Structure formats: structure tokens, C-alpha cells
Amino acid sequence: DAGVIQSPRHEVTEMGQEVTLRCKPISGHDYLFWYRQTMMRGLELLIYFNNNVPIDDSGMPEDRFSAKMPNASFSTLKIQPSEPRDSAVYFCASSPVAGGQETQYFGPGTRLLVL
Amino acid sequence: RKEVEQDPGPFNVPEGATVAFNCTYSNSASQSFFWYRQDCRKEPKLLMSVYSSGNEDGRFTAQLNRASQYISLLIRDSKLSDSATYLCVVNTLSSGGSYIPTFGRGTSLIVHP
Numbered sequence: 001d002a003g004v005i006q007s008p009r010h011e012v013t014e015m016g017q018e019v020t021l022r023c024k025p026i027s028g029h030d031y032l033f034w035y036r037q038t039m040m041r042g043l044e045l046l047i048y049f050n051n052n053v054p055i056d057d058s059g060m061p062e063d064r065f066s067a068k069m070p071n072a073s074f075s076t077l078k079i080q081p082s083e084p085r086d087s088a089v090y091f092c093a094s095s096p097v098a099g100g101q102e103t104q105y106f107g108p109g110t111r112l113l114v115l
Numbered sequence: 116r117k118e119v120e121q122d123p124g125p126f127n128v129p130e131g132a133t134v135a136f137n138c139t140y141s142n143s144a145s146q147s148f149f150w151y152r153q154d155c156r157k158e159p160k161l162l163m164s165v166y167s168s169g170n171e172d173g174r175f176t177a178q179l180n181r182a183s184q185y186i187s188l189l190i191r192d193s194k195l196s197d198s199a200t201y202l203c204v205v206n207t208l209s210s211g212g213s214y215i216p217t218f219g220r221g222t223s224l225i226v227h228p
Contacts, residue, residue, distance in 0.1 A: 033216070042220035043159070043202065048213075055213045091158055103149065104216065106158035 004107035006092050012113045018080040021110045024073055025094030033104060034067055034077050035091040043091070049075065082114045118142060118217045119205050125223035132193045136222045138203030139185045146214065148179055148186045149204040153221065159202055162188075193226045200224070 005024040013019055025032045033048040047057040052069045060067070064083070069075040079086055089111050093104040121138045128134050140148075148165035163170065165177040165186045176189040186203055200221040206214045 035218075043218040045216060045218075050213070056209065056211065056215060103161040103164070106160065108158055 004092055004094050004105055006090075006107035006110050008110060009108060010111045010113075012115065013082055014115050015083055016081045017114075018078065019082045019086075019112060019114075021077040021090050021092075021112070023075045023077070023092030023107060025075070025092070026105055027073065029094035029096050029105070031095040031097070031104075032069060032075050033093040033095070034075070035093065035106075036088045037091060037109075038088045046077070079112075082112075084114045087113050118207075119203060119219040121201075121203055121219035121222045123220060123222060125225050127225045127227065128193055130193055130195060130226055130228055132226075133189065133191045134193060134224060135187060135189045136201055136203075136224075137185050137187050138205075138219050138222075139183075140205045140217075141184070142205070142207045143181075143184060145184075145205045145207045147206045148177075149206075150175075150177055150186075150188050151202040151204060151218075153200045153202055155199075159218075162201070190224075193224075195226050195228065198224055198226045 034046040150162040151159040153159040169178040203219040
């Protein structure tokens with residue numbers, strides 16, 4: 001299995017632009033998680049999906065952030081408009097069972113820099 | 116108070132040393148616990164789960180103390196390759212019936228020759 005795939009791996013954009021991050025989970029995993037990691041705040045859970053349905057989005061910082069999962073093999077995290085404080089590493093992870101007794105498998109992350 | 120707290124370190128130890136990390140959690144309803152390892156500029160990867168009875172995997176031992184609400188990770192005979200950041204993860208059942216994973220901010224370990 002190729003593992004969790006994220007694209008792009010790096011993104012540099014200017015403030016105000018729309019940013020779309022993409023994730024392909026491991027086949028057969030029912031759960032998909034989006035995280036953001038910064039030096040200041042560590043790894044924060046933004047949202048997670050079960051069978052393509054958003055279960056908990058309490059970690060989404062504000063309305064500028066949105067996430068979708070149109071099918072079992074694809075998810076997007078969109079920031080519109082982007083701001084410099086959104087600069088971070090964004091990880092996608094998938095799990096066969098929602099965190100209860102199974103591990104999460106992380107993608108390599110997208111490093112976002114908003115100028 | 117943060118839900119999951121770790122000493123950020125860094126812990127700077129010589130090869131062969133034994134080092135231990137603790138992680139405290141605030142929600143007594145937390146259900147499951149894990150240690151992840153994250154190398155510089157890489158994604159987190161599972162190191163080991165933490166079971167109530169404690170568990171060992173080679174040089175690594177994890178323990179859970181529910182009464183005091185902390186988990187620990189012990190690394191014996193440290194290797195240079197153990198240098199990384201160690202993240203503890205606590206899964207807690209939410210009011211909605213779903214498990215919410217919360218990561219600590221990690222403890223940095225540097226093993227030197």
C-alpha cells in the first residue's frame with residue numbers, strides 16, 4: 001500500500017489567495033483526520049470524517065477553513081482567504097477504527113507558507 | 116490547563132543511557148493511549164500503544180497510571196537513532212459518541228555519542 005498521500009508537499013502563496021490541500025487515505029480506512037502543526041501550538045486536530053461524513057469539526061479555526069470528503073478515497077482542506085498565520089504543516093491521517101484501539105497513519109504533510 | 120501535557124525537553128543523553136518521559140492528561144474519561152515518534156520534518160508514526168497492564172517492545176516500555184492520569188515511556192540503552200520528538204496521544208470519548216484524539220506537544224530527545 002502506498003500509505004496516505006498528500007499533495008502538494010509544499011505550497012507558497014500570498015495572503016488572500018485560496019489554498020486547497022488534498023489527501024488520499026489508505027484504502028479500506030473508514031476514518032480520515034486533518035491536523036495542523038505549528039511550533040507554537042503543536043499538533044491540532046482540525047476535523048475528522050467517518051465514512052465520508054464529518055464527525056467533529058470543532059477544531060476548525062474559523063469560517064475561512066472548510067473540508068470535504070466527496071468519496072472514500074479523497075478529501076480536501078480549503079483555506080479561503082489565506083492569512084500569514086495559517087502558515088503551518090498540515091497533516092492528513094487515516095485509521096481503520098476511530099482512534100479507539102487502532103493507530104492513525106499519517107501522510108507526509110503539506111508545508112504551507114502564506115506571505 | 117492543557118488536556119495533554121508533556122515536558123518539551125530537550126532531553127540530552129549519552130548513548131546507552133536510560134531515559135523516561137511522562138505525559139499527563141486531564142480528562143479522566145480518556146479511553147486509549149499511544150506514543151508516537153516524529154523525526155525532524157517528518158510525519159508522526161506510531162511507536163506503541165499503552166495498555167493498562169503496561170507493555171514492552173524491545174528497549175521501550177510504556178505504562179499507564181489511570182489514578183494519577185499519566186502515561187510514561189521508558190527507553191533503555193538509548194541509540195543515536197532514538198533522537199526524535201516523542202508525542203503522547205490520548206483518545207477521549209466525546210459527548211457525541213466519537214473518539215477525539217488529542218496530541219501532546221511532544222518531548223524532544225537527543226542522544227549523543
